[in-house]
Amino acid sequence: MDSQNGSQHDPQHEAVERWERRWLAFSGLLSLTFVILITYALTVEGTHIAQLSDNGRGQPEVLLSGAFFENPGVRALGLNNYQVSLVAQTYSFNPTEILLPLGAEVVFYATSRDVIHGYQIENTNINVELIPGEIATFRYTFDQLGTYRVVCNEYCGISHQNMVGQVRVVNPSELAEIQASNGLEVGADAGMVGEAVYGSNCASCHQGEGQGQAGLWPPLGEHAAHLYNAKGYLPKLLLYGLNGPIEVAGENYNGQMPAWRQLGDDEIAEVLNYILTSWGNDAVTENFEPYTAEDVEPFRDAALSPDDVYELRQALELP
Amino acid sequence: MAVASPTLSKVTTADPLKRVTFTFLLTGLVALLVGALIGPLQALNYAGIDVYQYLPFLQSYYQGLTLHGVLNALVFTTFFICGLMLYLPAKELDLEPNMIWVWGAYWLMLGGLLMAGVAIILNTSSVMYTFYPPLKGHWGFYIGLALVVVGSLMIGAEVIRLRQRWKRAHPDEVTPIVTYMSVITWSMWALASVGLVLEVVVFLIPWSLGLREGVDPQLARTLFWFTGHPIVYFWLLPAYISWYALIPKQAGGRLMSDSLARLAFLMFLLFSTPVGFHHQFTDPGIPAAWKMVHSLLTMFVGIPSMLTAFTVAASLEVGGRARGGTGALGWIKALPWGKASFTAQILAMISFIFGGAGGIVNASFNLNMLVHNTTWVPGHFHITVGTATTLTFFGITFWLIPHLTKKPLFSNMMALWASWTWFVGMMVFALGMHWQGLLGIPRRAHVSNLVPNLEGLYASALAPKIITGISGMILLVAVILYFWVLFATVFSRKTLAEADVPAIPFVETTKLRSEGVMKLLDSLWGWFAIAVILVLLAYLPTLIDMFINEVPVPGYRVW
Numbered sequence: 104m105d106s107q108n109g110s111q112h113d114p115q116h117e118a119v120e121r122w123e124r125r126w127l128a129f130s131g132l133l134s135l136t137f138v139i140l141i142t143y144a145l146t147v148e149g150t151h152i153a154q155l156s157d158n159g160r161g162q163p164e165v166l167l168s169g170a171f172f173e174n175p176g177v178r179a180l181g182l183n184n185y186q187v188s189l190v191a192q193t194y195s196f197n198p199t200e201i202l203l204p205l206g207a208e209v210v211f212y213a214t215s216r217d218v219i220h221g222y223q224i225e226n227t228n229i230n231v232e233l234i235p236g237e238i239a240t241f242r243y244t245f246d247q248l249g250t251y252r253v254v255c256n257e258y259c260g261i262s263h264q265n266m267v268g269q270v271r272v273v274n275p276s277e278l279a280e281i282q283a284s285n286g287l288e289v290g291a292d293a294g295m296v297g298e299a300v301y302g303s304n305c306a307s308c309h310q311g312e313g314q315g316q317a318g319l320w321p322p323l324g325e326h327a328a329h330l331y332n333a334k335g336y337l338p339k340l341l342l343y344g345l346n347g348p349i350e351v352a353g354e355n356y357n358g359q360m361p362a363w364r365q366l367g368d369d370e371i372a373e374v375l376n377y378i379l380t381s382w383g384n385d386a387v388t389e390n391f392e393p394y395t396a397e398d399v400e401p402f403r404d405a406a407l408s409p410d411d412v413y414e415l416r417q418a419l420e421l422p
Numbered sequence: 423m424a425v426a427s428p429t430l431s432k433v434t435t436a437d438p439l440k441r442v443t444f445t446f447l448l449t450g451l452v453a454l455l456v457g458a459l460i461g462p463l464q465a466l467n468y469a470g471i472d473v474y475q476y477l478p479f480l481q482s483y484y485q486g487l488t489l490h491g492v493l494n495a496l497v498f499t500t501f502f503i504c505g506l507m508l509y510l511p512a513k514e515l516d517l518e519p520n521m522i523w524v525w526g527a528y529w530l531m532l533g534g535l536l537m538a539g540v541a542i543i544l545n546t547s548s549v550m551y552t553f554y555p556p557l558k559g560h561w562g563f564y565i566g567l568a569l570v571v572v573g574s575l576m577i578g579a580e581v582i583r584l585r586q587r588w589k590r591a592h593p594d595e596v597t598p599i600v601t602y603m604s605v606i607t608w609s610m611w612a613l614a615s616v617g618l619v620l621e622v623v624v625f626l627i628p629w630s631l632g633l634r635e636g637v638d639p640q641l642a643r644t645l646f647w648f649t650g651h652p653i654v655y656f657w658l659l660p661a662y663i664s665w666y667a668l669i670p671k672q673a674g675g676r677l678m679s680d681s682l683a684r685l686a687f688l689m690f691l692l693f694s695t696p697v698g699f700h701h702q703f704t705d706p707g708i709p710a711a712w713k714m715v716h717s718l719l720t721m722f723v724g725i726p727s728m729l730t731a732f733t734v735a736a737s738l739e740v741g742g743r744a745r746g747g748t749g750a751l752g753w754i755k756a757l758p759w760g761k762a763s764f765t766a767q768i769l770a771m772i773s774f775i776f777g778g779a780g781g782i783v784n785a786s787f788n789l790n791m792l793v794h795n796t797t798w799v800p801g802h803f804h805i806t807v808g809t810a811t812t813l814t815f816f817g818i819t820f821w822l823i824p825h826l827t828k829k830p831l832f833s834n835m836m837a838l839w840a841s842w843t844w845f846v847g848m849m850v851f852a853l854g855m856h857w858q859g860l861l862g863i864p865r866r867a868h869v870s871n872l873v874p875n876l877e878g879l880y881a882s883a884l885a886p887k888i889i890t891g892i893s894g895m896i897l898l899v900a901v902i903l904y905f906w907v908l909f910a911t912v913f914s915r916k917t918l919a920e921a922d923v924p925a926i927p928f929v930e931t932t933k934l935r936s937e938g939v940m941k942l943l944d945s946l947w948g949w950f951a952i953a954v955i956l957v958l959l960a961y962l963p964t965l966i967d968m969f970i971n972e973v974p975v976p977g978y979r980v981w
Contacts (some may be wrong), residue, residue, distance in 0.1 A: 115743075119678055119736045130728035134721040137786060141717060144788040145710075151791065152713075153706040160707075160973055193980055218556045218978050219639055221704075221795050225862045228791040232704045234639050235556060236973040239706035252879070256795035256864035258550055258557075260980025261482060264867040265876060308873070316873050346979075359980055 150242040153231040156212055159238035163216055166238055167365060171212045175365075177201055189213040191220035191233045193260050193361050195307040196253065196268040202282065204275040208244045217361065221256035224270055232257060245272045262319060262358060265307060297377030300370045305378075308358065313382045319358030321351040324382035329422045331379055331388050336419060338394070338402045339412055341371050346409035351422065362409065368396035438521050439512055444826045445528060446505030447819065450498045451908060453535065454812075457493030458901045460486045465851065465894020468797065468858065469887045470880075472870035481545045483868035484981050489542050491551035492567075495807060497535055499657050500570055502815055504531070504577040506822075507608065507660050511581050511601040513926055515588045519580045527576035534569025537562045548981040550866060552646060553626070555637040558977030561630035568622045571615055578608030596934040596944045599680060600667045606687045607659040609950050610652060613957060614695050617648025629977065636974030640707035644968060647701040648961060652694035655723075657807045659690060661814035664767060665734045668818075671927035672764050673757055675741025679733050680931060684943045686726035686733070692953050693723035696960030700785045704794050712964055713787060719960065720785035727778055734771065737929075762837030766817030769845040770810045776852065777806035795866075798859025801852045809848045813841060816904055821924040823911050828918050832910035840903035847896035854890030858883050 145152070159166075166172065171188040175197045178186045185207050190197045192215065203209065213222060215233040222231045226249075231239050255266035273281060302311070308320045315322035330337055344362035348355055363371065372394035379388055407415075460480075463473050467483060480486045504527070512519055540562060541547045547559030585597060585605045597605070621642050628634040666683045670676050677683060699716035702708050742753025758764045780802040783789045793799065820837050824830060831837060861883045863869065872879055880887070934940050 115740070116678075119740075123679065123682070123732055123736070126732045127729070130725050133728075134725060137782065138718055138721050141786050141788055142714070145714065149710065149788075152710055152787075153704060154710060155706050160971060162973060163975055193978075218980060219554055219643075221864065223795065223862065223864070228788070230704050230791045230794045231706065232643075232702075234643075234705065234707065235975045236638065237640060237706050252862065254862065254864050254867075256867075257554075258484065258866040260557075260978075261484065262873075263484070264864075264869050264871065265873045267876060267879065306875075310873060311875055314874070 151228050153239040153241045156238040156240035159214075159240070160236065163214070163235040166214055166236070167216060171238070172214065172365070177203065183207055185209045187211045187213075189222070189233075190216055190365065191222065191255065191266075192216035193218065193359060194255075194262040194266040195304060196222070196255070196266070197303065197365075199268045199303050199307065201253075201268070201270045202278065203245050203270065203272050204278045205248055205272055206244070206246055206275075207272070208242070210240060210242050212238055212240050214238045216365070218259050219257050220259050220266070221254070223254055223256045225252040225254075227251065230256070245270070248272050248274065260359065262308065262316075265316075267307075297370075297373035297375075300366065300374040301377055304363065304366070305374065308360075313378065315356070316358070317354070319356055320360070321349070321354070321356045322382075323378055323384070325384060325387050326351050326422075327375075327378045328384040328387035331384075331391070333419050333421055335402070336415065336421065337375055338371060338399045339405060339407060339415065341366070341375065342399075342402055343405070343407040343412050344409040345412045345416065347413035349413075349416065359409065364403070368399040368403075371399045372396050439509065439518060440826045442521065442524050442528060443505045443509040444823075446501050446508075447822070447826075448912070449528075449532065449535070450501030450505070451819070451905075453493045453501065454498035455901070455905050457490045457498065458897075460490040461901075462894040462898040464490065465890050465897070467868060467870045468855070468863075469891025469894070470870050471891060472868070474868070474871070482548065482981060483871070484550075484866075485542065485545050485548040487866060488548045488550050489539075492538065492542060495551050495657075495803075496567065497570065499807065499811065500574050501531065501535075503656065503660050504528075504574055506815070506818065507604045507663070508577050508581055510663065510926065511604040512584060514598050514600045514928060515584055517584050517587060519584060523576060523580055527573040527580075530576070531570045531573030534566040534573065536566070537569070538566025541566060545981065552650070554646070555626065555629070555639050555642045556975055556977045558979055559630060561627060564622050564626045564630050568619070568627065571618060571622075575612060575615060578612055581605060581608050594936055596936045596940045597946075599677070599683065599931055600663060600928065602684055602944070602946075603659065603663045603667065603687050605946060606691050607656065607663070609946065610659070610691050610694050610953070611656045613950070613953055614649050614652030614656065617645040617698070618650075621645035634974070636976050638968065638972045638974050640705065641965075641968040641972060643702060643705065644698070644708070644965065647698040648695070649698075650701055651698045654803075654807065655690050655694040657811045659687065661767075661770065661811050662687075662730055664814055664818055665730070665771065666737075667929050668927045669734070669764065669767055670737040670741060671929045672761065672821075673738050673741030674744050675737050675739075677733070677929045677931065678736040678740060680934070681940065681943065682729060682733055686729045688943060688949055689726040689729075690723070691949055692956055693719060693726075695953070696956045697723060697785075698961070699964075700787070700790070703787055703790045707968070708964060712960075716960065717785060717787040721782075724778070724782060724785070727774075731771075731775070738768075760834075760838075762831075762834050762841055763817045763820035765838060766820065766841035766844075767814045769841055770813035770817065773805045773813065773845060773848060774810035776849075777802060777810055780856070781806065793859055795864060796859035797855040797863050797865050799865050801855030801859060804855070805848055805852045809845065813844055813848075816841060816844070819908065821927065823908070824918060825924045825926065827912065828920075828923050829911055829914040830916055830918050830922075832907050832914060836903060837907045840900055840907055843896060843900035843903060847893050847900050850889060850896060851893035854886045854888075854893055857886035858890065861886070 172190050175188045175190045180186050183206050187201055187209055213233050215235045217235060220233045222233050227243060229243055231241060233239060249272055251270040253268035253270060309315055309323055313323035341363045345360040348357040376393045379391060466473055474483050541560040547563035549557040549559045553559060581604055585601055625637045625642060629637050666677060697716045697720040699708055699713045700720045703713055739753050742756045745756040747753030747756030820831055863880055863883055869880060936944055
């Protein structure tokens with residue numbers, strides 16, 4: 104090239120052209136090498152790549168009402184074969200903790216309830232965008248013991264940094280013991296008591312002992328009791344969420360409360376009962392009658408938005 | 423020799439093109455100043471130190487991060503490029519653009535900037551510069567950004583028109599090199615912007631105005647990354663133009679291979695856009711086979727950068743030897759390191775060696791899994807757009823601002839310090855962030871403000887956290903140094919004597935006849951058509967499928 108430039112027999116130019124050819128050949132070879140390596144790696148092991156599951160496209164409400172996601176969690180399909188169904192929402196993964204035996208071959212089905220979330224499991228090559236309207240499926244074999252941190256790695260809102268979970272891989276012999284202490288059973292649909300519901304769903308924002316988080320989510324001790332007196336408000340709050348700045352005990356909170364419609368009537372009743380009998384709430388609640396599933400069920404017709412619940416709160420002048 | 427002089431306007435109104443160019447550059451640089459000052463706060467966040475709780479002017483880390491990304495990556499780059507890549511070709515061709523059109527573009531873009539800026543400052547649109555739905559911002563944000571893009575396309579159209587005028591007057595000559603490269607960059611940007619324009623105009627603006635119920639987030643992401651990859655070449659190629667066609671002159675050498683440089687740019691025209699899926703390897707809604715195709719095509723787009731590295735280095739070597747350097751490496755020492763404009767750009771090139779390598783990792787389907795959405799990603803792009811592009815642009819301002827304003831550069835020494843500090847700061851930042859990324863720490867996360875029961879979540883990253891924190895402080899110094907030099911130059915009361923005003927350091931070229939291979943390279947409409955076909959092949963099947971099976975979902979305001 105460039106002989107038109109009139110630089111005939113210029114030794115410097117010729118040397119440059121020689122090295123140029125070699126460098127081009129090297130670049131081409133390098134690119135080819137990468138292409139081969141990538142193709143090889145993915146053909147041999149590409150099952151961790153997220154794909155759309157069958158029937159994995161639809162409105163989030165519809166997808167979430169399907170078989171997989173009514174009760175998110177771990178199901179045994181056979182020896183060492185597991186299926187995990189997972190729902191991401193602001194700001195938690197449901198289930199928060201995935202407990203598996205060593206060597207478990209797992210197929211995941213995951214989706215998002217609201218905005219796009221990320222799902223990355225530490226020390227694995229699981230890294231997936233959970234997009235509302237899509238069910239992602241991917242596989243992994245957990246052949247190392249340990250606790251793997253799971254983070255949301257796609258910006259999803261004000262508490263994005265707090266959206267974490269974990270995968271625990273334990274020896275099969277220990278698995279049954281741990282599950283018993285968690286109150287969970289493998290292979291059966293999860294029927295959780297109020298404390299377990301709280302731990303898996305509420306604690307990531309309101310904290311393990313209901314302490315809350317300054318500026319975002321109010322503490323629940325005594326606060327919940329004050330809300331109990333406006334009967335009917337609490338089930339609506341849990342079913343539909345709340346959006347807007349509130350003041351509790353002189354402090355401002357403006358985190359979003361997501362809707363928990365996916366919980367069953369019994370679960371909502373039980374988690375409310377758990378909260379209302381914990382952390383000083385029982386001392387304040389007047390004439391506490393535990394919620395039942397039948398108490399919660401009628402509120403499902405209300406079809407409120409988080410903004411509607413906020414307005415209801417303001418109208419009721421709740422503390 | 424400098425003499426005391428009256429106000430700024432007097433020296434630039436003489437040449438209307440200089441005036442509008444200066445306006446574009448300064449607007450972009452002021453946007454960068456605001457955006458860059460937020461940077462150190464973010465570096466402290468990734469050092470585990472939360473200063474946001476004390477700041478009255480930012481509601482959250484996420485609002486600050488949105489402002490930082492939009493101002494730095496979208497506004498600064500676009501405005502600066504509209505100035506630079508209008509001025510250089512117009513001067514090379516010695517033609518004046520339509521000033522009404524050009525100023526029209528500027529005011530449109532400034533209006534857009536203000537709209538989007540206000541929307542972000544009022545915390546209505548803390549959606550990041552990627553604004554993925556269902557995150558739902560204010561219509562002012564989307565319309566504002568759309569106006570900035572539209573204005574840039576107007577400037578691009580004008581540069582293409584200038585070339586057409588020139589070709590009609592010089593039918594037997596090949597397009598001069600800076601114009602050639604500029605026209606390719608603008609054409610590539612025109613093709614690339616289609617995705618973003620569709621996403622914003624068809625979906626996001628109507629949605630934010632309440633005219634549309636929902637948006638399909640997978641479709642929106644795909645349209646965004648259609649543009650999101652080639653936009654990095656929109657940022658990079660103007661720097662390449664300086665490296666190929668200006669730096670050799672500044673180094674006392676010449677461009678070693680004019681035709682190879684043109685070939686490199688042609689490859690960018692062809693391969694910049696049909697590769698966007700490599701930003702979506704983790705998206706379930708894109709078939710794996712198509713992800714593989716894009717990964718392969720991305721390997722092709724790495725080749726012109728390899729070519730550039732060689733040609734630019736060879737051109738520098740010629741310059742170094744012409745300045746008296748001898749021996750295998752002596753030419754390096756002989757280069758004009760004392761000149762800030764030169765050094766800034768060489769540091770930018772060095773930064774790109776690491777940035778480009780990291781880019782190959784990102785483009786490799788399987789390696790990407792380990793780094794996607796971790797802090798590795800901002801580590802990568804701060805040494806590419808943040809240094810290769812930005813430090814080159816700084817280096818250009820060291821001669822271009824004096825050229826436009828006839829004011830002397832305030833201090834070459836301070837400019838050198840600014841350049842080295844920026845480079846070192848960015849290298850340290852990259853070390854900290856790439857490392858944190860490999861430890862699995864997510865990007866875009868207010869990790870210094872975790873709820874109490876998550877305290878210690880990232881304790882294993884103590885070393886890289888400290889490194890990141892330190893880098894933020896180094897970069898703060900760099901920002902102050904650079905903008906001190908810039909504003910001291912712009913507001914200087916001295917004027918350069920005519921002979922001392924820097925000329926545009928166009929590299930010497932031979933006028934090439936338009937025949938044979940050179941004519942083929944110069945047939946830009948034909949190459950553009952091929953680029954369009956490649957993009958259609960790479961994108962159409964997936965996009966059609968997504969349009970047909972659209973699943974619009976509701977929006978959320980989560981900040």
